[in-house]
Amino acid sequence: MLPKPAISIDRAKRRVSIDVHHPDFYRSPSSAYAEIHAHCPAFYWNEREQWYFAGYDQVNALLRDRRFGRQILHVATREELGIPSPKAHLRDFDALEEHSLLELEPPAHTRLRTLVNRAFVSRQIEQLRPDIQRLSHVIIDGFERDGEVELLKTYAETIPVTIIARMLGIxxxxxxxxxxxxxxMVRMYVFNPSPETEHDANQASADFADYLRTIIAEKRRAPADDLLTxxxxxxxxxxxxxxxxxxxTAALLLNAGHEATVHQIGNAVRTILQSDHAPEDLFATEATTALAVEECLRFAAPLHIFQRFALSDLDLDDGISLRKGDKIGLMLGAANVDPRKFSDPLHFKPMRNEGANVSFGAGLHFCIGAPLARLExxxxxxxxFxxxxxMRLKHEPEVRDSFHFHGLERLDLVW
Known part of the structure; x- marks a missing residue:
């Protein structure tokens, strides 16, 4: 019997089956995306039972389309839409999500984002430059003489979590x-989390919230010059x-402030080391560095899917009809390798300058931490470098079997 392929496409019906746990898919989803782009960039994903969009122009437009939202229960009830009641064993996880910037729609989103946004504008973030540089050097000082390192835990993880903790005053x-x-907690964002994952994420949410309430109480008693105050x-x-x-909000900023950046640092280092490009050329100037970083974000994005609800019954231009409450999937990683937008998209071309990637999203929910992530x-x-x-790879890194977040299990380097 022939092995089951990672992806199969019925072009006529625009239906696609994808085994997200197939190594050929999660190790290199861009190959599957190339097939999708060639046959049906808007498709019904059979296993997910909803429409997904992979084309750059459509993903970019739908991220900005106010007919869609991250929430639905502000315009309809669970009973109307047939949405089941919340799971009791996810009470603490859901409580943290309830007021998350990622999940809110205006006017609640506008009010909350306005109160937080000031700390994340570029001129404020730029003041962190000396701290990020100093921290990077200090961490490397700790392992430079060893001749080898596992980069994710020692470097990629430490920089963003330390910086966001300092910003918040934690x-x-x-x-x-x-x-x-x-x-x-972020294990909840993969497809079909197990009951064990759900219970564990809920306990982590409860412990996280308890800790943050303690810190907030301390800040009320003794205000400081930090984001939480x-x-x-x-x-x-x-x-x-x-x-x-x-x-x-504090939990979101701490989680989002490092999770994606950790994977992006790892993905970028692997990409550069496996390319034909000399790091000294890529990072010769601030301008070449910025281009190389943007190409890493495009070529090896850490986050591959955002989802939205249709806020009313509507028809899209390509003949897809949606009912109020239907979910759609917007494939950021696929949009970034759309050949209609980017030339030779499956190749790493660090001096590419063909327009913005969508790795930070777009529109109302564009990542508030994008300036910080880019600076880091x-x-x-x-x-x-x-x-x-x-520096070189000790061996071929293992990619995590986790489709939403595309990253490595570990990154072992030697020099």
């Missing part, structure tokens, strides 16, 4: 717990963030 000593809670004391139209909003990448990658000029 003790850096707490970062091991923050990382543990975060890792356990700013969120506690800031007002918008006479309103302040509630306790639940503060906890949800633009500083940490050149410093790493400059400090360790003979």
């Amino acid at each position: 003790p850096v000593e707490a970062t091991p717990n923050l990382l543990d809670w975060s890792h356990r 700013h969120m506690i004391t800031s007002e918008k139209d006479g309103e302040r963030l509630s306790e639940a909003e503060l906890v949800s 990448l633009n500083l940490s990658l050149p410093i790493l 400059q400090r360790l000029p003979g």
Whole structure:
């Protein structure tokens, strides 16, 4: 019997079957995306039972389309849509998600984002440059003489979680717990999490929330010059963030402030080391560094899917009809390798300048931390390659069997 393929496509019906746990798929989803682009960039994913969109123009447009939202229960009831009741064993996880910027729609989203946004504008983020540079060097000092390192745990993870913790005003000593809670929570975002994953994510959410409530209480007693104090004391139209909003927002910023960046640093280092391009050329100037970083974000994006609800019955231009409450999937990773947008898209071309990738999303929910992530990448990658000029892969890295987040299990380097 022939082995089952990772992907099969019925072009006439625009139906696609994908085994997300097939090594040929999760190790290199771009190959499957190339087939999708060639046959049906808008398709019904049989296993997921909903429509997905892979074309750059359509993904970019739908991310901005206000007929779709991250929420649906603000315009319809569970009974109307046939959505089951919340799972009791996910009560604490759902409580953290309830006030998350990622899940809200205006006016709640507008109010919350306005109160947080000031800390993430480019001029504020630029002030972190010396801290990121200093931290990058200090971490490398710790392993440079060893001649080898597992990069994800020592470097890729430490930089973003340390920086976001400092921004928020959370003790850096707490970062091991923050990382543990975060890792356990984000496992909920893969397709079909197991009951064990759900229970574990809920416990992590409860512990995370308890810790944040303690920190918030301390900030109320002794305000400091940090983002958490700013969120506690800031007002918008006479309103302040509630306790639940503060906890949800802090958890989101800590999780989103490092999870994707960790994978992107790992993916970028692997991509560069496996390419024919000399790091000293890629990072010769700030301009070439910026182009190389953007190409890494396009070529090896860490986050591959965002989902949206149709907020009403509607018809799309390509003949797809949706009912109110239908979910659609927007394939960021596939959009980034659309041959209609990018020439020779499956090749890493660091001096490429063909328009923006969609790795940070677009529209209302464009990633608030994009300026911070870009700065961390633009500083940490050149410093790493400059400090360790003979760096190479110890062996072929293993890709995680986790489709939503495309990243490595570990990244072992030698020099």
